Amino acid sequence: MDDLESLVIARRLRVPIGDAPTGESGWGEVAARQLDAALLSVGFTCSAALLDRLGKLPGAAVVDLGARVLAAVRHLVGDHVRHNAYFIDFPRNVPDTMEFWAGLLREALLDPVAAARVQPATLDLLALPGYGRYQHSYADLLAAHAELIPLAGDRVTVLELGASLESEARELYFSLAGSEAPPAAEDLAVLRTLAAFCADEPERVPVRESRAVINEMRLAAGRPLLVDTVTDVLRLACGVSGGDVTLTAPTRFRSFRRPERRALLRALDQVAAPAKLADVPRHREQWKRLGERLHPHEYPQFSRAAQVFEVARGERRAPGLDSRVEAALSAGLTGDAVELLERAPGALLRRLDHLLRTGADPGGVLDAAERAAATASGRVLLSLREHLQNRLAPAPGRVFVNRRGRGWTTADTRARLEEDVVARAVAVLDEEITRRLPDPGALVVDPEMLDVALPLSGKPVAPGLGMLPRGSLSRVDGELLRFFVHWRQAERRTDYDLSALMLDASYGDAEHVSWTNYGNDFAVYSGDLTDAADGASEFIDIRLARATRPIVIPQVHIYAGEAFDEAAEAFFGYMTREAEQEGRPFEPRTVRMKSDLRGAGRVALPLAFLRGDDGAWRVKWLHLYLKGHPSFNQVEGSRVTSSLLVRSIVERDHLRVRYLAGLLRRKGSASDHTTYIGLRAPAGLPEGTRVFTPATLHELIPA
Template sequence: MDNLEALVIARRLRVPIGDAPADSHPGWGEVAARQLDAALLSVGFTCSAALLERLARLRGETVLDLGVRVLAAVRTLVGDHVQHNAYFIDFPKNVPDTMEFWVGLLREALLDPVAAARVQPSTLNLLELPGYGRYQHSYADLLAAHAELLPLAGDRVTVLDLGASLEEEARELYFSLAGSEVPLAEEDLAALHTLAGFCADEPERIPVRENRAIVNEVRLAAGRPLLVDTVTDVLRLACGVSGGDVTLSTPTRFRSFRRAERRALLEALDAIAVPAKLGDVPRHREPWKRLGERLHPHEYPKLPRAAHVFEVARGVRHAASFDSRVEAALSAGRTGDAVALLGNTPGALLRRLDHLLRSGHDTSAVLDAAEKAAAGASGRVLLSLREHLQNRLAPAAGRVFTNRHGGAWATPDARAPLGEQVLSRAVTILDEEITRRLPDPGELVIDPDVLDVALPLSGKAVVPGLGMLPRGSLSPVDGELLRFFVHWRQAERRTDYDLSALMLDADYGNAEHISWTNYGNDFAEYSGDLTEAEDGASEFINIRLADATRPIIIPQVHIFAGEAFDEAAEAFFGYMTRDAEQEGRPFEPRTVRMKSDLRGAGRVALPFVVLRGDDGGWRVKWLHLYLKGHPSFNQVEGNRVTSSLLVRSIVERDHLRVRYLADLLRAKNSTAGHTTYIGLQAPADLPEGARVYTPGTLHELIPA
């Protein structure tokens, strides 16, 4: 139950209280509530007026117990649940010159007879010098070396609002995640799994297949009918109940199923495995073979169509996939036939629209087919195509391809251009259909700061956390100092992560870097390299923005050795901003603007890029990318060309932002009496019943 409460607090920034009994002797509860608010302020949070008033009416001991849990949740959210030490105790002051530091370490080693015996010029490993890569002082020593942080009005203050009961808040979060129109991140899928087992109800519509698989796990356990309409839905469910990957991107080791489970899965397959749907089986041939060994379809002769699925997987029965039929038509130059086939699956037609328009076929006929398909495709497909087409108007530095884990690669754009009239008509078709689907906003209230937030057309690569925004979003950087931080704790073997920053000129060249091989320059300092993290390790890079001589700064986290991001016991990244006179420790929670976990199979993380605009102001553009890298010894010098091309391709891409939907909503003739608010954080004075969209719920704005 505590985990569920922490989930609600972190995702909704609401404290579930419900109808907790009031104190018969008021006074102590008010004191405890104000003590909690003061403790929250120290980590950059505060209670809303409604929450503070409600807490003040509770028993004092109830407030204290709740406060402990709330503080734990928000401290984890901001990264303050661990001690952030730094290798150089005075960081960012007194950071030594890189060469002087190494020479000093070597001198100390040679003066130590025991260490000198291990130092051989022919096999000298600087990283194994005594004193390198491990803290030389305690956390208490670090605190004593730094003045207190001077609080300023510009520090982050995140408002925690009053929530309903835990059951109601959990249900609202469950419905939001399960009914999402966009695919969810792994962490959101895990949250959905937790919520599905707690909430009795479920939303009427669950459009994303992975979400449906998780809901089906609960239905299967309860013996209820399954929500399946493709054979792959059944495969996803089998993976889920085996503790595997419902996205089917990684292999699952199927467990043994109980007889009732086997029958339920086979009956679901038999009901939908008509010949037209068997074409999906070859895409996942090997998982189907392994699942067949667990389900024993031969024991159920009255379910023959279920057995056909496994016959196709083994190659005994032939079933041509829909995609193969389309590809065969296109490769033979029969574009008209391909368009006719795709007309039966509107989403597939729109995803291939660019290719079809370049095929040499009658573009007017293709656009006519696209106009018909638009009415039957999902809102996410319409918006994704709209973003794609607006980027075809101007040549880009390169095409970026990303997978569900944030892995990315870039290639030059060799596609033939599309005519302006063709693009204009296609864009008009999409705008009209998207506008038709948007809800009546009533009185529309929009925070201008949210207009440059990108629409969350996929949440897979965006790890939930504090201040996280979708890929392509722009957000301002306020403050004189920008400080990146990474913290990790190894699980089983020595693990060395390296925080680095690549700095480029306006043409994405003239590279300079800050890392363990270069501790500083005229405007940046590195906190020192740590090479093991049995008890946790933190690294920082401090940047004085006013002195920066490069307008492009790309923070990176490299795995030099040891465990991957998703293997470590803990790994997270973030950034702080503060003014120079604030002093403070290397890590100050109230100055943290963004923090999220690191994950993914890639060995190099690129969370965002920091850009200086023509007006001199700095902004973050969110990337959420992971480079494959090398199995070990990754460093910024080795991937700067790849990083530059990837970042440039995303920076120069025109992402579809909230501004686009806001303009369409303003254009609708509103007759409703409610209020719609879109912003970074909901204000306290919204009328009752207002529809509120903030970054955590922005996916709810994507039309069905």
């Protein structure tokens, strides 16, 4: 139950209290004020309503609740661990790189034991005594740094008063389950926890991975399953086996109980129409393995389910829509391909660019697209709208990002589309999207929210503090920018390296700060740590006013050891401070963003910092991973790939809140309700206001 409470606090910034009993006057108020003071030390505070409600609780209850709330927000901001730094005075007194290495080598040669480990032909830094491991305690670090000077610009995140835990959990459950955007892996885990806790179920679950998680609970309860394709059944079987419902990684299926086998085969039999069998070859091997566990031959009454496994084994042909469309396009029969695709509106719109480039009759293709737009999902419409608004200007390259955040680029060799063709397609999409949007009533939009990208997919985004979708832009305040990484290895020595790649306005003239170059005129590195048995933290300071490069790209490289999702813990974030503020290397109230690192790549590119023509700095959210090498990744080796990937993201015109806000204003009426869109909900909104923040922005994506 405590985990669920922490989940609600972290995801909703609401403290679930509900109708808890009140206590004696005074004692609860004192405990509430003490809690608020403790929260301020990590950059949080209680709203007036929360503080008032806490003051009416028994004092002991406030103390117990406060301990849980404080633990939840400290973990959210990354203050649940001790962030030591290799150089105790960082950012002061960091030595020159070569001077530091030479000093370590000199000490090693003067020590007979250490000298025996130094090979004459090569210099291994890891063999030098003192390299890569803390030489002082955390208490020593605290003693070496003055207290942080609090300033008005420090982050203060407001915690709101929540309803009962049951009500708050249900609201979060329905929000995640009803999202039109594919969820992150963390969201699927949260959804599984909430589905086991909440008695009610949402009426509509549009994303199939989310549906698979809910089906796990329905299967366990013996209830009818929510399936309409054969792949839905495969996802469910993977989920109940503890595998991957996204079907990205193979699953080792467990043995199913007879009632489970019957339920799965019955659901499969209901949806295994001939047209649906074409989905089977896409996951042929997993179907074969599942057939070995379900024993379909024992259930002759489910004959259509048996056909699924016949297709998987190659005993039955099931030509799919894609193969027939490709055959038509290869033969130059674009009209036939369009006619086939009209049976699958979403597929037609996803192929629209290709159809317009290959067909001789763009008018006919656009007519079909207009018909398809009426029934395709809202997310497909928005994705196509973003795609089309980038087709008239030449792009530095085409960027592709898979569901695990791994990105790559290729040259853009596509023929250009005519402006009038793009204009007509955009007008069709705008009209259909507007039709589906709700009436906002009186619309209020926080200007800082306008450049937040619409969350068309949540898969690459690990939840955390201050997180925004890929392509979002947000302002960077403060004179000092400090980003950090913390990791703790699970089983073997693990060495992560924090680095910064700095580029000019044309994405060239590269400069870097890393373990091979501790600093320059405006940036400094905290020192290289090569072992994280008890956790390790690295930092890079950027003095923004002195920066001679307008593009700064933080990177985390796996030099050796465990991948991001194998480590016991791994997270990245950044802080901003003013020049007069002192403090420890890590100060929670100055943290603006923090989230876990994960993904299949060996190089992480969470975001990029950009200086505009007005001199102001902004952060562009990337959420990218590079494949990298199995070991020894460093910033010098990924410079070209990183530069091209970041440029492709930065120069892309992402679909942002600004676009939806314009359509909503066009649709707004004189009705008596209010819609607010902002980074956070301010006090004093009218009762009944519909509020959209980054945590709930996915709810604004039309169905």
